[in-house]
Amino acid sequence: MIFGRSERGKPPVEPVTLKILVAGGFGAGKTTLVGAVSEIKPLRTEELLTEAGRPVDDIRGVEGKHTTTVAMDFGRITLREDLVLYLFGTPGQDRFWFLWDELATGALGAVVLADTRRLEDSFAAVDYFERRSIPFVVGVNCFDGAARYPSQSVRAALDLDPSVPLVLCDARNRESVKEVLIGVVQHAMAYAADRRATVTT
Secondary structure (H helix, E strand, O other): OOOOOOOOOOOOOOOEEEEEEEEEOOOOOHHHHHHHHOOOOOEOOEEEOOHHHOOOOOOOOOOOOOEEEOOOEEEEEEEEOOEEEEEEEOOOOHHHHHHHHHHHOOOOEEEEEEOHHHHHHHHHHHHHHHHOOOOEEEEEEOOOOOOOOOHHHHHHHHOOOOOOOEEEEOOOOHHHHHHHHHHHHHHHHHHHHHHHHHHHO
C-alpha cells in the first residue's frame, strides 16, 4: 500500500490512486511519455522490429524506430501527497488492440498522443474512447523537425468534439507531460460532474 509523506505529528495520508491510459498510433511517443514522467523505473514490454513485421508495421515517418510495445508500458507519478496516477501505455499496432479492453478497465481517463506526421494513426484511439465514453485529452507530441500546425487545424483534422481538450506537448519533457496528465484528471472530473448533473435533472 502506498502512503504519502506526512508532517510531524500528523498521520500519513493514504492517497487516491487513479488509472490513466496513454494511447495513440505506432511511434507516437507513448513509451517515451511514460518513461519521462514515471517516478519508478517503468515497466516496458518492448521488442525489436523484425523483417517479418515489415508487411504490417508501417514505419513511414518514424524510420528511426527500432522497437515496439507488445503488451503495455507501466509507470507511476505522485501529483500531490494525496493523489497518485498509475499510467498504462497501450500498444499502437492494430494486431495488439485486443489488449485495450483489458487495459481500459477502471481507467479514469486517457491521453491520446498524436503525431502530426501520421495524424491518421490517432483516429482509432479517438474513436475507441468516444465509443466507450472514457474522457480523454489529445496531446500533440511536438517532434523535432515535424511541421507545426495550429491547434484548431489539428482539432478539425481529428474531428474532435469541442469539449475535448487538445494540448501541445513534448513527450520527453517531464514538466510538459505532467501538465498533460493534470489536464486529463481535470477533464475527467468535469466530465463525471456533467454526467451526474445530467442524471439528476
